[in-house]
Amino acid sequence: MRTLKYAILGLVNRNPITGYDITKEFNKELANFWYAKHSQIYPELKKLVDEGLINFEVIIAGESLEKKLYTITEKGKESLKKWLLQVEDLDPTPKDKFKLRMYFSEILNKEEIILQFEDQLIKRNKKLQFLNDVMNEYDRTIPDVISPEFGDYMVLEGAILREQSYIEWINRCLNRLK
């Protein structure tokens, strides 16, 4: 399936970028729906070069620190566009360890179950708060459709809706338990 391939290709397509900076991108907005460690990114970049989808240029920063600045090729752009246009079946439902634990919770007593939900509620609220803080930096100006910022905005909103719905689920469970 090679999804990481296209995640990287998408980033390199926006602007020439180094492996290090790709890793950083995977820890910002992007982290709300895709991510990877540098140990996965560097080998994948090498593979993409071999496939002729990207090129790199070695940049010397300061005295001797080598950076590799990757740029997308025409072949890479075509490959990315083809992937963006493809119509696929739905991904399988994402796995959820907390739900798995609650699914088997009948062997716990009520108080123990409630404690689990309450702990999860705190953590989810914290995450939602964080996402809202990021969202507020957009300062009520919804970016133009078809701009890189619109992508950021869109998926951030998706992440907020997802957390809200998870919190709603927890609250419903707690109401039944109390």
Add this chain to the structure above:
Amino acid sequence: MRTLKYAILGLVNRNPITGYDITKEFNKELANFWYAKHSQIYPELKKLVDEGLINFEVIIAGESLEKKLYTITEKGKESLKKWLLQVEDLDPTPKDKFKLRMYFSEILNKEEIILQFEDQLIKRNKKLQFLNDVMNEYDRTIPDVISPEFGDYMVLEGAILREQSYIEWINRCLNRLK
């Protein structure tokens, strides 16, 4: 982390069960938040036996068909309970290929993007319809708290809320695009 280990342990804890039937469970309610193929389940069962967490008894069905019926041990029950009670950090945000594609969609034109969202909307609605159908089989009788059925009901409701929230997100995106 060995999550599959506990998913299996949780099922075996409910009732003695064969590997084949565990595989089937992973394609019902459970599939809304955990699943595995038989090729992963059989080796894991062997491992759990080695660890003394489950036992099995060979059953001959019909003339000569061998089944292995697995039962949880005391050690297994303790291990499961410990796992159920543990307080963990939030899982990383689940990966989402569709959101990844839309994140990079600025290189497509508006009509192409809208087509992508509309296709996704149809598929998500279909899935929601399916989940609602399953839910209606509960026939308005919410199962008792602390029963195996309550677990089923709870996670099914979670799955429905999740799909609804995804659909809400798609609609918001479409409204902005139109």
Add this chain to the structure above:
DNA sequence: TTCGGCATGTAACTCGTTACATGATTTT
């Protein structure tokens, strides 16, 4: 001069999927 961040890589391992492989039983 030391510490945190910049920058790139590899090795070993776990987790999960697809495909291969076999045979028994039930249903059409």
Add this chain to the structure above:
DNA sequence: AAAATCATGTAACGAGTTACATGCCGAA
């Protein structure tokens, strides 16, 4: 008699994590 389903396994591969490994640069 054939097809679907029951039932259990292994092999090869791909994806992802943790740990190992190295060296540069700027700020305190």
